[in-house]
Amino acid sequence: MKEIIIISVLGIVVLALDILKMRKLILPLTVAGLTALVACSILDWGHNEVPFAQYGGMLLFDNYALAFTSVFGILGIFWLLMNSDQYAPTSSKRTDIFALMIFSMCGAVVLASYTNLVMLFLGVEILSIPVYVLAASDRKNVLSNESGFKYFFLGALASAILLFGIALVYGACGSFDMNIIHEKVSGGVNNGLMLFGSALMLVGFCFKISVAPFHMWAPDVYQGAPTPITAYMATIVKGAAFAGMFKLFGSALMPLPASLLTAIAVMVFLTLVLSNFIALVQTSSKRLLAYSSVSHAGFMLGFVMMAQNAPAKYLLYYVLTYGIASLTAFSVLNHVASFQNGDDSQNAFKGLVKRNPVMAGAMTVSLFSMAGIPPLSGFLAKYYVITELLSGGYIYIVIAMVITSAVGAYYYLRLIMTMFTPIENAGRIVVGNLQRSLYLILTILIVALFFAASLLELIEL
Amino acid sequence: MAGSIFLMGAKSARQLALWAGIAQLIVTIGAIWTFQSGDTQGLLTFNQQWIGPLGISFAFTLDGISLVMALLSSLLLPVIVYASYNRTFKNPHVFYGLMLLMVASMNGAFTTSDGLMFYVFYEFALIPIYFMILIWSNAENKAKTTLKFFIYTLFGSLFMLVSLLYVAQTSTSFAITDLYDAGRSLSALEQGWVFAGFFIAFAVKIPIFPFHSWQPSTYDAAPTAATMLLAGIMLKMASYGLIRLVVPMLPDGVAEYGTWALALSAFSVIYASALAITQKRYKTLIAWSSIAHLGVLSAGILSGNIQGIQGGVFEMLSHGILSVGLFFVYDIIESRMKHDDMSKMGGIRESNPLFAFMFFVIVMGSVALPMTSGFIGEFLLILGFYQYSPILAGIAALTVVLGAVYMLRAFQSMMLGPANAATINFAPLTKQEKTVLTIIVVLVIAIGVYPDPILSLSNPTVENLLQGIH
Numbered sequence: 001m002k003e004i005i006i007i008s009v010l011g012i013v014v015l016a017l018d019i020l021k022m023r024k025l026i027l028p029l030t031v032a033g034l035t036a037l038v039a040c041s042i043l044d045w046g047h048n049e050v051p052f053a054q055y056g057g058m059l060l061f062d063n064y065a066l067a068f069t070s071v072f073g074i075l076g077i078f079w080l081l082m083n084s085d086q087y088a089p090t091s092s093k094r095t096d097i098f099a100l101m102i103f104s105m106c107g108a109v110v111l112a113s114y115t116n117l118v119m120l121f122l123g124v125e126i127l128s129i130p131v132y133v134l135a136a137s138d139r140k141n142v143l144s145n146e147s148g149f150k151y152f153f154l155g156a157l158a159s160a161i162l163l164f165g166i167a168l169v170y171g172a173c174g175s176f177d178m179n180i181i182h183e184k185v186s187g188g189v190n191n192g193l194m195l196f197g198s199a200l201m202l203v204g205f206c207f208k209i210s211v212a213p214f215h216m217w218a219p220d221v222y223q224g225a226p227t228p229i230t231a232y233m234a235t236i237v238k239g240a241a242f243a244g245m246f247k248l249f250g251s252a253l254m255p256l257p258a259s260l261l262t263a264i265a266v267m268v269f270l271t272l273v274l275s276n277f278i279a280l281v282q283t284s285s286k287r288l289l290a291y292s293s294v295s296h297a298g299f300m301l302g303f304v305m306m307a308q309n310a311p312a313k314y315l316l317y318y319v320l321t322y323g324i325a326s327l328t329a330f331s332v333l334n335h336v337a338s339f340q341n342g343d344d345s346q347n348a349f350k351g352l353v354k355r356n357p358v359m360a361g362a363m364t365v366s367l368f369s370m371a372g373i374p375p376l377s378g379f380l381a382k383y384y385v386i387t388e389l390l391s392g393g394y395i396y397i398v399i400a401m402v403i404t405s406a407v408g409a410y411y412y413l414r415l416i417m418t419m420f421t422p423i424e425n426a427g428r429i430v431v432g433n434l435q436r437s438l439y440l441i442l443t444i445l446i447v448a449l450f451f452a453a454s455l456l457e458l459i460e461l
Numbered sequence: 462m463a464g465s466i467f468l469m470g471a472k473s474a475r476q477l478a479l480w481a482g483i484a485q486l487i488v489t490i491g492a493i494w495t496f497q498s499g500d501t502q503g504l505l506t507f508n509q510q511w512i513g514p515l516g517i518s519f520a521f522t523l524d525g526i527s528l529v530m531a532l533l534s535s536l537l538l539p540v541i542v543y544a545s546y547n548r549t550f551k552n553p554h555v556f557y558g559l560m561l562l563m564v565a566s567m568n569g570a571f572t573t574s575d576g577l578m579f580y581v582f583y584e585f586a587l588i589p590i591y592f593m594i595l596i597w598s599n600a601e602n603k604a605k606t607t608l609k610f611f612i613y614t615l616f617g618s619l620f621m622l623v624s625l626l627y628v629a630q631t632s633t634s635f636a637i638t639d640l641y642d643a644g645r646s647l648s649a650l651e652q653g654w655v656f657a658g659f660f661i662a663f664a665v666k667i668p669i670f671p672f673h674s675w676q677p678s679t680y681d682a683a684p685t686a687a688t689m690l691l692a693g694i695m696l697k698m699a700s701y702g703l704i705r706l707v708v709p710m711l712p713d714g715v716a717e718y719g720t721w722a723l724a725l726s727a728f729s730v731i732y733a734s735a736l737a738i739t740q741k742r743y744k745t746l747i748a749w750s751s752i753a754h755l756g757v758l759s760a761g762i763l764s765g766n767i768q769g770i771q772g773g774v775f776e777m778l779s780h781g782i783l784s785v786g787l788f789f790v791y792d793i794i795e796s797r798m799k800h801d802d803m804s805k806m807g808g809i810r811e812s813n814p815l816f817a818f819m820f821f822v823i824v825m826g827s828v829a830l831p832m833t834s835g836f837i838g839e840f841l842l843i844l845g846f847y848q849y850s851p852i853l854a855g856i857a858a859l860t861v862v863l864g865a866v867y868m869l870r871a872f873q874s875m876m877l878g879p880a881n882a883a884t885i886n887f888a889p890l891t892k893q894e895k896t897v898l899t900i901i902v903v904l905v906i907a908i909g910v911y912p913d914p915i916l917s918l919s920n921p922t923v924e925n926l927l928q929g930i931h
Contacts, residue, residue, distance in 0.1 A: 373584055374581040374584045374585055375581050379581075383626075386622070386623070387629075390623075395623075398623055398626075399623065402620065403616075405615075406612060406615050406616035410608065410612050413591075417595060417608060420592075420595055
């Protein structure tokens with residue numbers, strides 16, 4: 001319960017610091033706050049706290065919630081430190097961006113810990129609304145405005161669909177409480193109302209996690225938004241939506257009707273094929289990473305398909321490893337692009353190995369990890385999805401995953417190759433010491449998480 | 462034991478790389494000695510559980526087959542490093558560092574006794590070689606070539622992953638011995654499908670027609686040291702995989718649904734030989750000839766009898782040594798002539814009889830003349846294949862005839878005949894070149910005349926593997 005309080009208070013404190021003209025304190029304080037969040041989650045581990053009465057028992061910080069909260073916290077700390085050079089310490093922009101990010105993380109924590117569909121909806125909204133603003137935060141840039149606008153309209157539509165689904169499920173079960181819904185579902189409430197409600201909730205979530213055919217907004221929004229925000233959307237927002245979705249489909253709506261499972265399988269298939277093949281023809285590296293993010297959503301959706309028997313820790317591992325890899329990739333992209341007047345085409349990466357070896361190394365490792373090459377953590381993440389799906393008998397989806405992974409490797413490698421292409425008279429790309437060491441840490445983490453995967457077996461999730 | 466010694470791939474300059482290679486050779490010989498003296502448990506196995514519930518562990522076992530493979534890589538590593546002394550590379554420490562890293566992961570694949578670890582090492586070896594070609598190649602189309610190479614092999618090995626996981630579903634762990642039991646308990650049809658997945662992965666890397674098209678262009682574009690690594694050691698991972706995983710794990714699948722794979726291998730021999738005959742350049746010729754020889758290798762192994770597999774193990778060693786020799790000859794010629802167009806050469810023997818003699822021995826090994834290492838391997842392979850299907854074996858045996866055609870023709874047009882303006886001043890071999898060629902020539906003849914130590918090293922293990930099947 002401390003977790004949600006910490007993160008909400010932190011957001012307010014950031015705003016207060018701005019009023020008190022202590023903007024320099026914002027970065028250390030937010031990092032300290034998120035560290036406290038992670039520390040609390042770890043300390044509370046295994047206590048299996050009872051639902052807190054003041055919230056009407058609508059939030060529950062069980063191990064599932066704590067695990068995801070700490071992963072979001074870790075990713076958040078990296079995000080904050082990495083982007084601390086993007087917004088001058090004394091500008092009001094820093095307050096706005098950081099405060100909105102913290103508020104949005106509140107939503108992420110709620111999504112990991114809700115036990116009630118009302119809280120689920122609130123979580124989705126708290127998570128999304130600050131991001132609409134963040135996406136449009138580069139006010140003078142038309143693309144950024146377009147991005148915020150598009151995201152807002154489609155996001156609002158998705159929320160409406162989700163809400164409609166929640167209403168129908170309420171109609172079928174007579175309660176918002178997940179436990180009661182689960183009792184009704186397993187007790188045989190399986191009428192049209194329930195099915196339609198669940199289907200609408202699925203659609204609402206699929207908008208948020210951007211899987212085909214509801215992914216159309218993602219490339220445009222990802223490309224238009226300022227790159228740090230894109231990184232935030234691809235890591236924490238996506239991870240939080242998955243945490244919420246997995247919880248919903250893995251507990252309350254269990255067992256899922258066969259028709260819904262088929263629908264999810266079809267979406268996984270579509271997502272993998274569409275995103276990977278469209279990514280092949282992208283010239284903008286930012287759009288490329290956006291499609292890659294869609295493709296990874298397809299992989300993670302595989303876990304949701306198996307939500308009834310797959311342990312949540314594998315999804316957690318996927319969220320963490322993909323989060324780290326894509327945070328690295330987007331940050332490198334941001335630094336590279338900002339050195340060449342915002343040029344984010346793939347050609348901007350030419351000769352990066354000479355211009356900044358640390359960044360080139362970090363980018364290479366993260367792209368290899370996203371492509372799923374051992375011995376990097378991305379390989380194990382994909383491996384877990386594939387074994388889960390195989391044990392569920394979805395061999396066709398596994399084959400689609402395998403083939404599209406090879407397609408994916410093609411565009412990741414092409415980008416790596418560009419970095420190793422020599423280029424004449426291009427200056428070095430300089431980043432701060434903090435960023436450089438962060439790149440090193442992130443790179444090491446991508447490798448280390450592969451070898452540390454056995455730790456995953458120690459936790460019960 | 463194996464893992465820790467082989468993971469020496471830190472940054473090092475070429476001397477260091479050479480010493481590392483020699484050290485590895487000494488360790489391997491020590492391991493062989495230990496193995497011969499009967500201690501198969503203590504020193505030669507290493508097992509550390511990694512992801513317990515999923516049954517994945519860092520496990521290494523050095524049995525007879527693994528030892529031959531380790532011998533192959535540790536014999537060739539110092540030779541390859543020393544052979545590259547006449548070339549200077551930009552950033553040599555990175556180049557040799559990548560080389561050692563690659564050899565480390567190949568050794569990992571050769572010695573591991575865990576199916577998933579094999580996959581991990583098999584894949585990881587791609588990354589260093591990818592950068593070695595990408596950064597140190599002089600070819601114009603290197604970006605395209607390396608991309609093609611990487612995607613091809615990745616695409617293939619992902620099928621292996623699916624097959625591996627499919628088998629592992631019914632297995633208690635990823636330990637290869639458990640996988641054998643699980644694989645054998647599948648129905649023949651299932652085994653056939655699983656085999657298809659494995660075979661596609663290995664056929665890309667061996668390579669077998671029609672999965673071979675990455676190979677000639679990659680060999681051509683890669684710097685010679687990298688080509689030697691590829692042809693000499695790396696591609697042996699695939700044929701090793703056939704022996705270690707496919708044959709003992711899926712006997713019914715190979716027997717009932719595997720004919721297509723053997724037929725493809727046999728066809729691959731003819732196809733590649735025919736193309737080798739038409740080549741005008743020496744390096745592409747040896748690239749194609751390599752495909753032809755490896756077609757026989759794959760067919761012999763898949764026959765699944767003792768001759769085929771023993772021949773396979775032996776041929777891997779022999780072909781590794783020979784292809785390093787052939788590519789080193791290319792390196793010598795290219796460094797002097799700046800091209801490798803065979804029609805513009807001739808008469809090198811007049812100015813350089815020693816070089817011509819050594820080249821001749823290597824060519825003889827390559828066309829499998831008795832008393833050379835090539836003969837033993839190919840003879841056993843074809844013998845094994847014959848027991849499977851006399852007709853297909855007859856086709857594959859053409860490799861010896863066709864091989865003689867293109868190899869001897871190449872030798873003739875390069876070395877014999879009147880010297881022309883370009884070859885009359887062919888500089889004599891340097892001391893370093895002499896040393897490397899001598900080592901290779903001695904190995905080719907020594908193993909060819911007295912193959913028994915190698916064969917008896919792998920024999921008990923091969924018999925052991927086959928016992929499980931029949």
